[in-house]
Amino acid sequence: MKALAELSTYLASWLRELRPARQHAVVLECETLVEIVAEGRGEAAALGATAHRARIADDEAGILLDAILADGVVTPAELSALRRARRHISRSATLDHDLSERLIP
Numbered sequence: 001m002k003a004l005a006e007l008s009t010y011l012a013s014w015l016r017e018l019r020p021a022r023q024h025a026v027v028l029e030c031e032t033l034v035e036i037v038a039e040g041r042g043e044a045a046a047l048g049a050t051a052h053r054a055r056i057a058d059d060e061a062g063i064l065l066d067a068i069l070a071d072g073v074v075t076p077a078e079l080s081a082l083r084r085a086r087r088h089i090s091r092s093a094t095l096d097h098d099l100s101e102r103l104i105p
Contacts, residue, residue, distance in 0.1 A: 004041045011037060047099060054095035061088035 011034045018027045064085035068078045 001041070001044045004037055004044060008034065008037045008041065043102075047102060050095050050099055050102075054092045054099070057088045057092035057095065061085040061092070064088070 011030055015027065015030050015034070018030060064081050068074055068081055068085075074082070
């Protein structure tokens with residue numbers, strides 16, 4: 001998230017000002033905030049990667065379904081592609097569920 005990156009930059013700048021002033025208690029608090037923001041940035045990156053994997057699964061399913069439905073007829077030979085599309089949809093749904101579990105407190 002851009003907000004977390006901006007906050008991280010702000011805190012680093014603040015720390016550079018605090019250290020020479022020997023404000024040790026405030027430095028400790030600021031360092032704690034830096035760690036919390038770093039954890040948040042790591043979690044945001046992990047959530048983004050999960051969302052990306054879900055999107056890829058959606059796209060794969062869409063490609064398969066579009067190819068099957070292009071001629072308006074579903075043949076028995078296309079059943080295996082329909083099953084693959086269904087697996088992609090299930091994978092996306094699982095990833096979406098994981099995202100919602102991690103995002104909603």
